[in-house]
Amino acid sequence: MAADYVLDRIDRRILAALQADGRLTNHALSEQVSLSPSACLARVRRLERSGVIRGYHARVDPFALDVGLVLYAEVTLKGHSPDELGRFERLVQDLPAVVEASHMTGDYDYLLKVVVADMAEWTRLAERMTEIGVDRINTHVMMNKPKFFVGYPVEIK
Missing domain, CATH: 3.30.70.920 (Lrp/AsnC effector binding domain/regulation of amino acid metabolism (RAM) domain)
Structure with a gap:
């Protein structure tokens, strides 16, 4: 399903930000990508549902x-x-x-x-x-x- 999802510029900015820090609050993420918190959360949830975002993990030694x-x-x-x-x-x-x-x-x-x-x-x-x-x-x-x-x-x- 993720292969069928077309990413726009804002989706890509969200993905870059979350890969850099998966613990970003929705508010901080929305500020980084210049969206309202509700619009940002809707995009993140859509990326999760589509399988583009597959999870959030801690990098452990x-x-x-x-x-x-x-x-x-x-x-x-x-x-x-x-x-x-x-x-x-x-x-x-x-x-x-x-x-x-x-x-x-x-x-x-x-x-x-x-x-x-x-x-x-x-x-x-x-x-x-x-x-x-x-x-x-x-x-x-x-x-x-x-x-x-x-x-x-x-x-x-």
């Missing part, structure tokens, strides 16, 4: 939560039927350690971002994945994060 390892896993499945893809996607949905998953083009099928206490926990998790049709997993352990995701670029036209 994973290591403050006693996460031992943050890693990225390139996952290649044995088969690529809709049933096999669906089975894998249901598995990753049910695994709290998998914090992001993307279906990819190229040399592997999925890119997962995973947080685990240690390598032993990751090994158990990877073994569980191989039981449901994973052919290969190529793992990259995060050493440092010089740039954090803070939002998508919003071109204000």
